[in-house]
Amino acid sequence: MSSHMDNLADTGHGGHHGHHDHHDDDDGAAHGTLKSYLTGFVLAAILTAIPFWLVMDRVIDSSRVTGLVILAFAVVQIVVHIIYFLHMDTKSESGWNMLALIFTLVLVVITLSGSIWIMYHLNSNMMPMSTHDMRKMP
Numbered sequence: 820m821s822s823h824m825d826n827l828a829d830t831g832h833g834g835h836h837g838h839h840d841h842h843d844d845d846d847g848a849a850h851g852t853l854k855s856y857l858t859g860f861v862l863a864a865i866l867t868a869i870p871f872w873l874v875m876d877r878v879i880d881s882s883r884v885t886g887l888v889i890l891a892f893a894v895v896q897i898v899v900h901i902i903y904f905l906h907m908d909t910k911s912e913s914g915w916n917m918l919a920l921i922f923t924l925v926l927v928v929i930t931l932s933g934s935i936w937i938m939y940h941l942n943s944n945m946m947p948m949s950t951h952d953m954r955k956m957p
Contacts, residue, residue, distance in 0.1 A: 856903065856904070858903060859899055859903025862899045862903070863896060863900065863903075866892050866899065870889040870892045870893075873888060901920070
């Protein structure tokens, strides 16, 4: 038993890993530093505060324009999260992460645009009739 323990100690494969046995996953994805996490956090906070200010102070008169500006800020915030928190780029895992992300985005765009289109047409087609229109009903 002691010879087995001596062999483990000599090879460095006991219960402890030597400092040269780091398991650095070389999948191409960069691991975050405190500075990158703080940068991402500050950017995310700013990208949240500006749309909040736009809505609360009614900076833009048109609600459609305000909605489009908020949507643009949301897209930029998604990119910030992907880069600074998820550490995704075109090199991570040989591009498979990016391919999965693009596929997900296509599905989300199809789902959201279809839902908005359906709700818009339901809203315009299901408007309540005025009393003048109801008199014409059989």
